[in-house]
Amino acid sequence: MLDISAIRIPVDQLDGTLRTEELSLRKAVLHRLRIAPDDLLSVEPRKRSIDARKKSDVHFTYTARIALRGGTNAERALLAKLRARRAEKGVRPSTDKPFGLPAHFGTTIASRPVVIGAGCAGLFCALSLASAGLKPLLVERGQDATRRTKAIEHFNKTGELDPESNIQFGLGGAGTFSDGKLATGTKSPAHRFILQTLVDAGASQEILWDAKPHVGSDVLPSVVTHILQRIESLGGEVKLGCRMADMGVSQSPSPHVTSVTLEHRDELGLLVEERIPVDNLVVACGHSARDVFELLRNRNVTLERKTFAMGVRIEHLQSMVDRSQYGPFAGHPALGAAPYKLVAHLDNDRSAFSFCMCPGGYVVAAASEPGGVVTNGMSLSDRAGTNANSGFLANVFPTDLPGDDVLAGVELQRRCEHLAFEAGGGSYVAPAQLVADFLQGTPSTAGGNVVPTYPRGVRWGDITTCLPSYITETLRGSIPKMNRQLHGFETADAVLTGVETRSSSPVRVTRGKDCRSVSTAGLWPCGEGAGYAGGIMSAATDGLRVAQALVDSLS
Incomplete structure (x- = not known):
């Protein structure tokens, strides 16, 4: 078999169905290799990514694995023809690193694991x-x-x-x-x-x-x-x-x-x-x-101790994210809801980053201890929700923690979760704040066009009361930088819901x-x-x- 990389298929040739994708990929392979349809036994997609660097030219890039009629001899002949016309780039024999589960142990052990x-x-x-x-x-x-x-x-x-x-x-x-x-x-x-x-x-x-x-x-x-x-x-x-x-x-x-x-x-x-x-x-x-x-x-x-991260969930309208990422192709059925991945580095050596971004998703109530509010995010398989949400986090380094208790990070997480519970007024209602108010240091009193999806409801206020200042100041300083990466990230009525403390151990x-x-x-x-x-x-x-x-x- 042969692997072919950098196969380019315009968005307009796809409709979001596997059948159309299969036909378009087969057509693109035939064109790339200049072979007859009957010579191509099978085409298997191995990798698919979206290239949206130019908003006027959003397209898919594939790597495909193909089998030819005639087997190995036909593959060698094709590679020779491609080399002759200097078109062999991105075409190579298939190679997979083998992986298998451990072989059956075969003998009895004293106690099972x-x-x-x-x-x-x-x-x-x-x-x-x-x-x-x-x-x-x-x-x-x-x-x-x-x-x-x-x-x-x-x-x-x-x-x-x-x-x-x-x-x-x-x-x-x-x-x-x-x-x-x-x-x-x-x-x-x-x-x-x-x-x-x-x-x-x-x-x-x-x-x-x-x-x-x-x-x-x-x-x-x-x-x-x-x-x-x-x-x-x-x-x-x-x-x-x-x-x-x-x-x-x-x-x-x-x-x-x-x-x-x-x-x-x-x-x-x-x-x-x-x-x-x-x-x-x-x-x-x-x-x-x-x-x-x-x-x-x-x-x-x-x-x-190890470095971990804390912060909030940030919600935007998914339609805004789609426009920012895909331009005029936003909403195309082949593209689906757009994701993003952002990081911002500040001059004080601290950074903020998006985490577990959920296109078309929902903020979930992720508490596991009484009296503490914890947020996370999820999407269903169709990612059809109105909002996009993501963890918006900054690192907590071991040197940020007091004393020498190895579980000091756990206690910091727990304290922030309890503060969020209190800020929400109890019953696992979450504290929330609009991005514009957060940037200005003003408590929020009502929401806007972005309706929070946290299922227990939110209480508008000031999320900075729930997190260490080095976290909130890092988030505040990072929003304008992230807005330059994703236009609209700084939208005034985007919602910050607290707190997200369980991103890692x-x-x-x-x-x-x-x-x-x-x-x-x-x-x-x-x-x-x-x-x-x-x-x-x-x-x-x-x-x-x-x-x-x-x-x-x-x-």
Whole structure:
């Protein structure tokens, strides 16, 4: 097979349907290679991106994989012809870096591995371990997708929070209800496997070639459910509604994990404890599992502070973003809702940036602790919402934190969430402010054309009372700079809703190159909560990485 890059297709040749895309791509390949239609057996898109650098010439750029009638001999002949007319640029034999799950282990081990957390890292770690025949136990404090969705809907409607099953906790982790963006700045042979696994579980096949793939929060619950069922079919066991309450650590001859204590409530609502002997414990909890961080600290597991970010959600009309990004092509069905990615650097060495931008999306109520307001964003698969929203954040560096408590970042997050709860007047109403008022240092008293989508409602006021001044001043100084990158970002009635504190973990569970805790044998820190990932793809990749390292350690 051959891979062909830099295939250019104008927007007007597409209509947003896969059939038209397939025909247009085939036509473009035939034109590029100057071959007969009968010689082209198949065309498979491998990458698709939008080039909107010139608003008068917005187009798609593809990489395609093709198969020719005549196989390898025909491919060699075609490459020779292309070289003869100096047209071989961007055409090369297909090469894929192989990736596979660990081979079946084949022997019995003393105790099966236990994976704590069924977010992306935990799911893919457990899937890999199950494929190796190790029959892992996967433990998740939240509920399955159906019951979790009901708990979230109940909270949005009533303000009654379930601290164990919410936007943060439950099957699929926080990513299940944050759009399901799969773009990543990292490269790994595992990425194609992860995407194919998601497609096999029900995600759109377009994520295999879209440069900025996403699944959608309406599709992800079903997807993660299918992955869970696959783990069980391979011999894994899953306990939902079950949390890690303690971890046994022996000090002789050196610190190592010996057991894990799990808690769940029975049919009568009574708390039931279960202690399980364990030699290998994967901690793949999310960034909101603060009780796990405290437990690890109390068991003398080495932790360290790390940089994290806090700020607000910013909402604009999606139509404004579309016009700014796509010019006269805004609203074209092939383009969909436009995303953006922004960063602004200030003279004081601080920066602000967009995060988890959700085209056509909604701001969600992401609290997991009583008395604290937390925001995040999500989009459904069609991204058809009226507003665009994004995290608008600035970094908190370890040097910004007082004292030497390794969990000082957690306490700062919690304090800001409590201040936001108070500023909203209780009942998980969120504080909000218009961009114009924020820039002028004036509390807002009413909204404008951009209607906030936060489901518990907002209370207009001054969001600066909820965040450290170095955060709010960085955001304030960055808005004009970002407006030069995205015209309209500084729109007067754009809405800032606070607070966004859970973009990443403020703690790292220190591990070595072998993926094991540097202090406690048998403990495998994994994923975003442990400080080794930042999104669905990197978390899933880290889950696979840790599983491979664990299997290798048993050989």
